[in-house]
Amino acid sequence: MTGTDGLVDAVDRLCSATSSAAPQAAFDKSAWDSLEQAGFTLVPIPERLGGSGGTLSQAADVLRAASRHAIGVPLAETMWLAGWLLAASDVPVPAGPLTAAVAGDDVTLTRAADGWRLDGTLRRVPWARHAAEIVVLATAGNGPVVVRVGGGRAELHLGHNLAGEPRDDVLLDGVRVAGDDVVPAGAGVSAEMFRSHAALARVVALSGAAEQVLNLCLRYAGERVQFGRPLIAFQAVQQLVAQLAGEVAALVVSGQAASTKLAEDAAHCVWAAKAAAAESAGVVAAIGHQIHGAMGMTIEHPLYRSTTRLWSWREEYGNEQAHYQALGRLVAATDPWELITGLDRR
Amino acid sequence: MAMHLTAGELPAETETLRREVRDFVAAELAAGNFTPRCDNWLGGVDREFSRKLGGRGWLGMTWPREYGGQERSALDRFVVTEELLAAGAPVAAHWVADRQVGPLLLRFGTEAQRQRYLPSITKGECCFAIGMSEPDSGSDLASVRTRAEQVPGGWRVNGTKVWTSAAQVAQAMIALVRTSPADGDRHAGLTQLIIELGSDGVTVNPITSIDGQAHFNEVVLRDVFVPDDAVVGELGAGWRQVTAELAYERSGPERILSTMPLLRAWCRQLASHDASGEARHAAARLVARAWVLRQLSLAVASALAAGEAPAVEAALVKDLGTRFEQESVAVIRRYAAVEPDPDSTDDVTRLLGETVLRTPAFTLRGGTNEILRGIVARSLVRQ
Numbered sequence: 172m173t174g175t176d177g178l179v180d181a182v183d184r185l186c187s188a189t190s191s192a193a194p195q196a197a198f199d200k201s202a203w204d205s206l207e208q209a210g211f212t213l214v215p216i217p218e219r220l221g222g223s224g225g226t227l228s229q230a231a232d233v234l235r236a237a238s239r240h241a242i243g244v245p246l247a248e249t250m251w252l253a254g255w256l257l258a259a260s261d262v263p264v265p266a267g268p269l270t271a272a273v274a275g276d277d278v279t280l281t282r283a284a285d286g287w288r289l290d291g292t293l294r295r296v297p298w299a300r301h302a303a304e305i306v307v308l309a310t311a312g313n314g315p316v317v318v319r320v321g322g323g324r325a326e327l328h329l330g331h332n333l334a335g336e337p338r339d340d341v342l343l344d345g346v347r348v349a350g351d352d353v354v355p356a357g358a359g360v361s362a363e364m365f366r367s368h369a370a371l372a373r374v375v376a377l378s379g380a381a382e383q384v385l386n387l388c389l390r391y392a393g394e395r396v397q398f399g400r401p402l403i404a405f406q407a408v409q410q411l412v413a414q415l416a417g418e419v420a421a422l423v424v425s426g427q428a429a430s431t432k433l434a435e436d437a438a439h440c441v442w443a444a445k446a447a448a449a450e451s452a453g454v455v456a457a458i459g460h461q462i463h464g465a466m467g468m469t470i471e472h473p474l475y476r477s478t479t480r481l482w483s484w485r486e487e488y489g490n491e492q493a494h495y496q497a498l499g500r501l502v503a504a505t506d507p508w509e510l511i512t513g514l515d516r517r
Numbered sequence: 518m519a520m521h522l523t524a525g526e527l528p529a530e531t532e533t534l535r536r537e538v539r540d541f542v543a544a545e546l547a548a549g550n551f552t553p554r555c556d557n558w559l560g561g562v563d564r565e566f567s568r569k570l571g572g573r574g575w576l577g578m579t580w581p582r583e584y585g586g587q588e589r590s591a592l593d594r595f596v597v598t599e600e601l602l603a604a605g606a607p608v609a610a611h612w613v614a615d616r617q618v619g620p621l622l623l624r625f626g627t628e629a630q631r632q633r634y635l636p637s638i639t640k641g642e643c644c645f646a647i648g649m650s651e652p653d654s655g656s657d658l659a660s661v662r663t664r665a666e667q668v669p670g671g672w673r674v675n676g677t678k679v680w681t682s683a684a685q686v687a688q689a690m691i692a693l694v695r696t697s698p699a700d701g702d703r704h705a706g707l708t709q710l711i712i713e714l715g716s717d718g719v720t721v722n723p724i725t726s727i728d729g730q731a732h733f734n735e736v737v738l739r740d741v742f743v744p745d746d747a748v749v750g751e752l753g754a755g756w757r758q759v760t761a762e763l764a765y766e767r768s769g770p771e772r773i774l775s776t777m778p779l780l781r782a783w784c785r786q787l788a789s790h791d792a793s794g795e796a797r798h799a800a801a802r803l804v805a806r807a808w809v810l811r812q813l814s815l816a817v818a819s820a821l822a823a824g825e826a827p828a829v830e831a832a833l834v835k836d837l838g839t840r841f842e843q844e845s846v847a848v849i850r851r852y853a854a855v856e857p858d859p860d861s862t863d864d865v866t867r868l869l870g871e872t873v874l875r876t877p878a879f880t881l882r883g884g885t886n887e888i889l890r891g892i893v894a895r896s897l898v899r900q
């Protein structure tokens with residue numbers, strides 16, 4: 172893989188060339204194809220399993236850059252969730268958009284004559300309707316398994332998040348899976364680790380969306396003239412812009428910092444990052460709209476493509492309340508300073 | 518993108534150093550040599566403690582060996598300072614000298630100035646003050662009126678500096694003074710001088726803060742003679758030199774960790790009192806935010822160590838960090854539900870008693886946050 176700056180620039184160029192025409196939230200096939208051809212959809216997957224052999228940090232850079240463009244592609248789901256589940260279990264990762272989910276208590280995997288049978292429902296699975304495969308982390312008798320469900324094999328109840336991104340319920344009742352498509356989960360694969368990956372993916376994506384809000388605000392505040400002056404000449408607006416920039420910087424750095432630590436057991440690092448990111452996302456969206464005024468409230472203006480993502484992604488895979496609860500149990504048992512610096516050592 | 522920040526990573530070997538500092542702090546605490554306090558990098562003047570740190574090579578630790586330094590990395594220094602701050606150790610006597618004066622003299626000072634001051638700073642023996650603000654110059658630093666007139670062999674300085682921390686114990690002060698009229702460019706004609714505080718004509722008057730302590734001073738300069746060799750760097754280039762220091766001044770861990778001793782004491786109490794879920798939740802929120810902000814401070818420290826000048830990012834750290842410090846006091850007082858009392862034997866009650874009255878200063882010192890935000894916003898739009 173190339174260096175970070177080159178990577179981000181390349182993703183930026185690809186996304187700029189394809190993203191502007193697609194309507195909000197639809198699967199942007201041309202953007203996906205460009206990203207896939209350039210090798211950006213499976214960044215952290217080893218080359219021998221079909222990926223690009225990059226690091227988690229490089230994956231985070233790509234995801235953040237793509238998220239700045241608010242394009243409709245399941246990048247996080249493909250490389251960081253489904254791709255991770257498969258590669259960690261030593262299964263080659265197929266081409267095409269993928270998605271993944273953890274089977275809840277109501278999902279069962281049982282032996283059937285010709286392989287396996289799934290029952291139950293996976294709720295709000297991102298991009299399920301567009302996925303070539305839905306990769307499910309389930310339990311089979313003696314331990315966790317990774318189950319590959321081909322796209323179109325299950326009935327879907329279509330849904331979407333506030334940004335219009337597909338979040339479909341996958342009705343598995345009676346879905347048959349071939350024996351080869353159920354493999355023991357690799358070392359380090361667990362429901363908890365899946366949730367860490369997913370939460371971190373949203374932190375990183377939030378940071379990209381937040382950067383875009385800042386960029387739009389800087390442009391608008393510099394160009395829009397009221398009372399004979401550009402908005403940025405007003406001290407009240409300057410205060411908002413700087414507050415916004417602070418939250419964006421915090422988001423960007425915490426996404427980067429958390430992704431360097433994902434390889435090991437660093438759950439509370441991700442809890443802290445996602446909780447803080449969920450709060451920052453709200454501030455960023457609110458200030459972004461305040462600066463843009465009524466213009467930002469229309470679909471004529473691109474702002475909403477980023478703010479609706481902020482409002483969606485902050486809730487997905489645990490908002491601040493959920494993560495503070497988890498972190499709170501640790502805080503009562505550990506010196507907070509140990510926790511803050513210890514997170515760094517993992 | 519308008520900002521360039523990359524998360525910094527502390528090299529694995531800094532963990533040994535962190536352990537050494539923690540052991541040292543634990544031993545000092547066990548010996549009753551200091552009481553953890555919030556904001557002790559400003560209020561905690563303890564010459565003996567500074568000398569002990571110097572003896573361990575933890576002052577001026579990034580500086581060249583020829584000046585008494587250890588030639589260690591900026592990230593080593595980051596670890597030492599953050600550990601001392603989180604412990605609430607009394608580090609005010611050397612704070613300004615170690616953070617600002619050393620780097621300033623290494624960058625702009627003469628060989629003689631370095632030889633004269635740096636080795637004794639690294640031993641914890643030489644204490645410095647910084648004279649920037651004046652009675653009529655707060656956030657608007659370029660409006661300083663202290664003036665230096667050329668006289669044979671040097672300068673005659675007249676004026677008054679205020680909010681000068683540690684001047685009561687400092688040997689010298691780096692003062693920003695006007696050496697020639699502004700003539701249209703108000704940033705021109707300013708110069709940094711080293712003023713020995715024992716010089717004739719210098720009067721240091723304590724300023725009592727609302728907590729009853731005198732952390733700050735007024736330094737009155739009446740016809741003080743300052744020799745030519747006490748000019749730091751270039752005559753008239755004071756503004757440029759001062760702004761170069763600001764990234765160090767604004768982004769350090771002291772802008773985030775001033776209240777960490779209170780947070781730690783409160784969490785100890787939560788652990789022992791079987792705290793409510795709500796209180797734990799509030800504590801978790803502070804810890805998460807502290808984690809994020811520390812990563813941000815570390816990112817700026819790493820950029821500085823790599824020779825970059827992240828001025829905007831540093832200002833952002835100061836804005837976010839100091840507001841976090843205020844927020845942590847606000848949250849902890851709500852849940853602790855005690856009457857703050859500096860004389861209390863209960864740690865949380867005492868720390869609140871000492872800290873509540875200092876809280877407003879967090880977002881004032883080092884440039885008020887509102888002014889910093891203006892600088893940040895304008896430079897982001899210009900880029």
